Amino acid sequence: MRANYKLKRLFVDAPISAGLAIAAEKEQSHYLLTVLRMEPGAELLLFNGRDGEWRARLESPAKKKAVLVPLELERAQPPAPDLVFCFAPIKAGRLDWMVEKAVEMGAGVIQPVMTQFTQNTRLNPDKMQAWILEAAEQCGVLAIPELANATKLDDLLERWDLSRHLVFCDEDSATDNPAAILATLKGERLGLLVGPEGGFSDDERETLRAKPFVTAIPLGPRILRADTAAVAALTAVQMVCGDWGNRS
């Protein structure tokens, strides 16, 4: 079932079941009652990453205090998408966007990777987690992607689960179109690796290409910024061998 995009959607860090009232956190109460000016009795959607998506009624037993009463299951909890999105963190101001896009495009795991040209090596996991939840709220994603600890590229490759194939975006490909290459990976469990602004170093590219579980893909004839490459690569992967094909 597709997401309802008329009602406001809210993440709650509590079990959800019919009739079991949930006290909204202070910030959420402020957001619902003061920012959105929602009235008691109004409906919204709740999810917690485990219990599916619930239609709920807003109540406000005291001023500035919101309580959410789950009414009915709207969408069952789907399995987490089986796509590991690995990316070199780009500079602040674009990083939030990149994380948001990974959630929207169906990443199951969000894995920051430090490469030679990675500019942003000081990550704030709490902030990243907040971006992930916000994107899930915004876009109706119920299976919240897992945020993995940042790792060096070498370590990522060393510890890579060999039952999973890793696709990386390489500017130096012999073709422009990833479709034919991706079609050979249909049915495989996949990871996707997007480099930093400036791309991978020659060493890194060589290391990656030498791994039997790694495949390089091109992303068209133009140079793409890292954030564009992320969305373009996620689109290509989802379209050719991912969950865009489940209902086609």
Place this chain on the structure above:
Amino acid sequence: MRANYKLKRLFVDAPISAGLAIAAEKEQSHYLLTVLRMEPGAELLLFNGRDGEWRARLESPAKKKAVLVPLELERAQPPAPDLVFCFAPIKAGRLDWMVEKAVEMGAGVIQPVMTQFTQNTRLNPDKMQAWILEAAEQCGVLAIPELANATKLDDLLERWDLSRHLVFCDEDSATDNPAAILATLKGERLGLLVGPEGGFSDDERETLRAKPFVTAIPLGPRILRADTAAVAALTAVQMVCGDWGNRS
């Protein structure tokens, strides 16, 4: 020939030919000499949207004054991409990103369209033009997309060039995958229309679907923000029937 991504690339609003020195504008001089601290004799790339891309030498005949001497043609001027990118302007702070992405992804014309749910109706064409040039500099795009005047959706459809097919992104499609639909449009001249946050109204969707030159495509099973939808749709179109297939 693919773009050189080692050298700094600069747009100049002047004819470029070998040996004909070009005085950099004041802001550009500041950028090259003070921000980037480039030394006289350093090389960079110049383009003007007409004469291809030139390797050039920086000179600085006076303090804070840069002059650029074109040395050699690096890439011939390509034809403008034949893709009309129509989009409902989203809120400031995300709009620049959307314009930048359209340039990177190979739009030939960038056409703002006012729809019923369009939030941002006050556009600054000078700013948009600056974003376009900046994205072209950054991403090695030599054929600078044309920025069209904003138009209402009804007018866009009324004056639409009927030799061109218009693809629009519709959340209410019966499938999730645009590949099969796009494959039927291979070889057609194309326009792409991306709606605002909140999507098209039911009326607009009905009007669009009734036009013989319009085809709706889905963009996967998740709700996408308008800026994500733009990049995802451009990727799908370029991959299945656009210029990602020229060298495949």
